[in-house]
Amino acid sequence: MPRVIIPSLLQAVTDGAREVTAEGETVGQALASLTQRYPAAESRLFQEDGALRPHVNLFVNDEDIRFLGGLDTPVGENDEILIIPAMAGGA
Amino acid sequence: MSVAGLVCSLCGERFPVSAQYVCTECFGPLEVAYDWEAVRQRLTSEPFPCHTSSLWRYRALLPVNEIPPNDLGAGFTPLHPAERLAKEIGLEELWIKNDTVNPSYSFKDRVVALAVATAQQMGIPVVACASTGNLASALAAHAARAGLPAYLFVPADLEPEKILGAAVYGPHIIGVKGTYDDVNRLCIQIADRYGWGFVNINLRPFYAEGSKTLAFETVEQLGWDLPDHVVVPAAGGSLATKIAKGFQELLDLGLVFGERPRVSIAQAAGCAPIVRAWEAGLDHVEPVRPQTIARSLAIGNPADGVLALKTIRETGGAAAAVTDEEIIEGIRLLARTEGIFAETAGGVTVAALRKLVAQGHIRPDERTVLYITGNGYKTVSALEGQASAPPVVEPRLADFERWYATHSSAQAVELRPAGFPAASQGGVHPCPE
Known part of the structure; x- marks a missing residue:
């Protein structure tokens, strides 16, 4: 099952967990299983219309999902999903 | 506090x-x-x-x-009137904020x-x-x-x-x-x-608040007056956003009066996510994989891209992307006309200015400020092969004169045009004390 790496700003709503094992065959399904387990994470990650918040960046094995298949990117047994804020860097 | x-x-x-x-x-x-x-x-x-x-x-x-x-004493760098570059590009009044002279040679x-x-x-x-x-x-x-x-x-x-x-x-x-x-x-x-x-x-x-000081200094060096248009290089998008914020704060505090300056951004064509979003009318920025000699601007996933887009639109600015060849030409043009050696990001900014003027996004009568944010000695490898080897002569006057006779006719002697720009020289504002 894919692992989701939780940034510290979300750990308050994941009972302090830094890493969560998720269910699902796509990034979207894995996040759905995460928010099912930790309902408070839902509004942090998604807008009211269900779209991912614009400043939430997701990576599968270090690749930005926007270069892959977005939330439909398939994830397998040993894949790592990284959630990080779209933040920082540069001028 | x-x-x-x-x-x-x-x-x-x-x-x-x-x-x-x-x-x-x-x-x-x-x-x-x-x-x-x-x-x-x-x-x-x-x-x-x-x-x-x-x-x-x-x-x-x-x-x-x-x-x-x-x-270390960063900031309060010179604001130069750029008459020769203005003439080449087709502007009436152009100023260069020369941030190549900071303690570690960049903004x-x-x-x-x-x-x-x-x-x-x-x-x-x-x-x-x-x-x-x-x-x-x-x-x-x-x-x-x-x-x-x-x-x-x-x-x-x-x-x-x-x-x-x-x-x-x-x-x-x-x-x-x-x-x-x-x-x-x-x-x-x-x-x-x-x-x-x-x-x-x-x-x-x-x-990020440190970047506002580029706007504060510009206004003070123009004699507590605003430019009409500024051109700013963009990587993460924060610089353009904060320069606009700096102008707005001075307006809000009543320290300067007039129209909010238009903010335009410059990117390299090989990494232009903000320019592409502006051209396509998007309100989000799609990440790209950078491929450009302007390494200091090579951020494919700009953190403040959305804010930079908003800044461009709210101030009535524009955006331009330039090729690696145009970047090199921009570096050489700035050095040749104004005596300032900029890094590749400066070449991007000069080339983008030229493009924005040519496309009519900057009107010839707009008082324009160009932000040159890094020193050319940081990216000398980008200029490899650009300078031909100098001629070598024997240490004898006759030898020099032989060379000069064959070359002087080909050298166009360019005279500096007369006259100074309309605005006063930028400098330290008179101290009231």
Whole structure:
């Protein structure tokens, strides 16, 4: 099952967990299983219309999902999903 | 104290002052919130001290209120009238803000000055950054002066001269395989885990405020007057956003009057996510994989891209992307006409200015300021093969004259055109004391 790496700003709503094992065959399904387990994470990650918040960046094995298949990117047994804020860097 | 706390630039949620940089509610970037009444009072009793010839002159409008001990003196760089470049490009009045002459030779000294002072105030023991080179050098210099250990994370294939320009100050440098965006992703994780003061990550709200001083200085050096249009290089998008904010703050405080300057941005065609979004009319920025000689602007996933887009649209600016050939030509044009040797990012800015004027986005009668943010000696390898080897003569006058006779007729002697620009020379505003 894919692992989701939780940034510290979300750990308050994941009972302090830094890493969560998720269910699902796509990034979207894995996040759905995460928010099912930790309902408070839902509004942090998604807008009211269900779209991912614009400043939430997701990576599968270090690749930005926007270069892959977005939330439909398939994830397998040993894949790592990284959630990080779209933040920082540069001028 | 003029800082009231931190505020989310997306949802408006407020937070106390700390090394927090992301809104816990919506992941939006935080920025410094000021107590404007306190700022006004401070400006009444203690205006901008004109004996301070660094960015700390404007400390009443910055999140650090006192000049830190061991300061390196970033900022208050010259604003030059650029008559010859203006003529080449087709503008009536052009000024160059020459930030190549900062302590570590780029505008990054401004932001780092704020970040390191903040780290010292917060008692953060280690400073760090993700960098395309200029920031690494600026942080290494400021950390050396402040006596703080520094960890610099850079793309492993960075230009050797940029590595050297940071290594000389004695920091820990870690090369990371991948692009700047990969470096940045790693650093966000390290910042999250270790609590170090990453100047452009968790100290970013304070760091980014340093860029406002480019707007403050421009206005003061124009004799407390506003430009009509400014052209700013864009990587992460913060610089353009903060320069616009600086102008707006001076307008809001009644320190200057007139129209808010139009802000246009410049990117390299090989990494132009903000320009592409502007051209396509998008309100979000699609990431790209950078491929350009302008390494200091090679950020494919700009953190403040959305804010930069908003700034361009709200101020009526535009955006232009230029090829690597145009960048080289831009560097040479600026050096040849104005005597300023800029790094590749400066070549981008000059070439984009030319394009924006040619496309009619900048009108010939607009008083325009060009921000040149890094020194040419940082990216000399980009100019390899651009200068032909000089002729060699024997140390005898006859030998020189033989060479001169064959070449002097071919040399066009260009005379400097008469006349000066309409506006006064930029310089230190007369001290009222």
